[in-house]
Amino acid sequence: MNKYVKYGLIGLVVLGILWAVVYFLKKNSTPLEVYKTEEVSKRDIVNKVVVTGKVIPEDEIEIKPQISGIIEKIYLEEGTHVNAGDLIAVIKVVPNEQSLNQASGRVRNAELALNNAKIEFDRNKALFDKGVISSQDFNNLQLSYNQAEQELKNSRADYQIIRRGSAGGSSSANTNIRATVSGTLLEIPVEEGDQVIQSNNFNDGTTIATIADMSKMIFEGEVDEAEVGKLKVGMPLEISMGALEDEKFNAKLKFIAPKGVEEEGAVQFKIEGDLVVTDSTNVRAGYSANAAIVLEEKKDVLSIKEALLQFDKETNNPYVEVETGENKFEKKELVLGVSDGIDVEIISGIDENAKIKVWNRLEAKSEGGGPNGN
Numbered sequence: 001m002n003k004y005v006k007y008g009l010i011g012l013v014v015l016g017i018l019w020a021v022v023y024f025l026k027k028n029s030t031p032l033e034v035y036k037t038e039e040v041s042k043r044d045i046v047n048k049v050v051v052t053g054k055v056i057p058e059d060e061i062e063i064k065p066q067i068s069g070i071i072e073k074i075y076l077e078e079g080t081h082v083n084a085g086d087l088i089a090v091i092k093v094v095p096n097e098q099s100l101n102q103a104s105g106r107v108r109n110a111e112l113a114l115n116n117a118k119i120e121f122d123r124n125k126a127l128f129d130k131g132v133i134s135s136q137d138f139n140n141l142q143l144s145y146n147q148a149e150q151e152l153k154n155s156r157a158d159y160q161i162i163r164r165g166s167a168g169g170s171s172s173a174n175t176n177i178r179a180t181v182s183g184t185l186l187e188i189p190v191e192e193g194d195q196v197i198q199s200n201n202f203n204d205g206t207t208i209a210t211i212a213d214m215s216k217m218i219f220e221g222e223v224d225e226a227e228v229g230k231l232k233v234g235m236p237l238e239i240s241m242g243a244l245e246d247e248k249f250n251a252k253l254k255f256i257a258p259k260g261v262e263e264e265g266a267v268q269f270k271i272e273g274d275l276v277v278t279d280s281t282n283v284r285a286g287y288s289a290n291a292a293i294v295l296e297e298k299k300d301v302l303s304i305k306e307a308l309l310q311f312d313k314e315t316n317n318p319y320v321e322v323e324t325g326e327n328k329f330e331k332k333e334l335v336l337g338v339s340d341g342i343d344v345e346i347i348s349g350i351d352e353n354a355k356i357k358v359w360n361r362l363e364a365k366s367e368g369g370g371p372n373g374n
Contacts, residue, residue: 037323037355043303045338045345047296049230053221055241055275055287057212061181064205068198069093069175071190071208078188082179088188088209089177091196103159110152117141117148183213186285217275217283219251219291222261222268230295231256237273238292244281251275251291296338302346306339308356321357322350329357 072092076082121141128138187210190196199205219239223231237251251273260267273291277283309318318336321329332354337345350356 034327035329036358038305038308038358040302040304040346040350040352040354040356042300042352043343045298045301045303045340045343046294047338047340048292048294049223049227051221051223051271051291051293053219053271053289053291055217055239055283055285055289056220057186057214057285058216058218058274060186060210060212061183062207063088063177063180063209063211064199064207065091065175065177065196066198067091067093067175069196071192071194071196074188074190074192076185076188076209078185080185081183082185082211083182084179086179087176088179088185089190091175091177093175094195103155106155107152107159110148110155114145114148114152117145121145177208179209179211181211181213183211186210186212212285214283214285215277215279217277217285218254219273219275219289221271221289221291222263223256223271225260225267225269227295228256228260228269228271231271231293235293239273239275239289240292241283241287241289243287244283247281249275249277249281249283253293298338298345301337302352303343304346304356306342306344308358309334309336309344310359320350320354321359323355323357 069091071089073090074088075090076086076088082088121144124133124138124141127133128135188208189210190206190208194206196206196208197203219237231253233253233256235253237253239249239251241247241249253271253273255270255272257270260269262268275283304320308320310320311318312333317333319331319333322332324330332349334349335347337347339345
């Protein structure tokens with residue numbers, strides 16, 4: 001019995017060894033990896049750049065006061081459509097005490113000068129009537145008298161302007177702020193009771209209202225220096241806005257800044273495009289928007305996925321590996337055309353019947369810049 005068990009165990013060991021030998025022979029004869037392939041196809045390729053920006057009115061007009069004072073009454077609200085000449089607000093004039101005192105003194109001096117000129121005029125007129133003085137001397141005296149009268153009128157008018165805000169001396173003591181153009185009131189940054197400063201050569205003045213024509217909108221954005229060289233005035237833009245997700249707007253590039261501005265280490269160039277807005281769409285100033293600008297476009301061209309490309313380590317030329325047999329591939333150098341970041345045009349190197357090897361990271365680790373076959 002022990003003899004048979006012994007021979008049986010020996011037989012099992014021999015069979016195990018034979019099975020292991022056959023297993024390893026089969027495993028060694030099987031390729032390490034069976035590569036997948038993708039076919040070349042024809043498709044439309046569009047190379048475009050997407051620019052972020054905002055939609056704003058082409059022109060915004062700021063309404064500023066011509067006299068300092070306090071906002072007494074605001075008659076309109078933001079968002080209201082106005083016509084040129086419409087009353088927006090009323091300013092109550094608060095005179096400067098020093099200026100008012102100086103103007104009052106000027107009026108008094110003009111009154112004294114006029115009284116003196118009148119005395120001289122009346123005395124010399126009697127002499128002129130008797131023929132004692134010449135006509136030229138009398139005319140000079142009359143001119144002085146008329147000038148004194150005019151100076152008094154001017155000084156009184158200046159006094160009323162400083163005190164009440166108008167030469168007429170209106171009892172309401174205010175001045176009217178009216179729209180200078182037709183459009184939509186975008187903003188009224190002041191409130192009743194706020195003090196405002198007049199616009200002059202030394203001060204821009206306080207903005208009382210901002211008006212814009214909302215039918216004339218533009219897209220304003222910034223383009224990186226790497227892309228700005230590809231842009232030309234007149235290029236079409238497709239505008240999409242976050243607030244109007246279901247709508248697209250057409251525009252034309254009308255301005256490219258000649259000078260860039262550095263922002264966070266990158267140079268950006270401002271661009272503008274005229275936006276076509278329909279009457280049925282309510283586009284508000286300041287909407288964030290994206291503009292797609294088509295740089296190149298090819299129709300029905302031979303193409304492959306960019307992920308299939310490999311690059312020679314020495315020449316940096318692009319190539320792919322084309323299937324020549326079962327899990328066998330041949331290196332083919334390519335001449336590339338337009339790319340959209342996903343697909344790339346094939347100008348030459350392969351035909352439309354080629355099957356391209358899908359390579360992986362394991363290949364990239366092998367010596368020699370990737371295998372050319374198995």
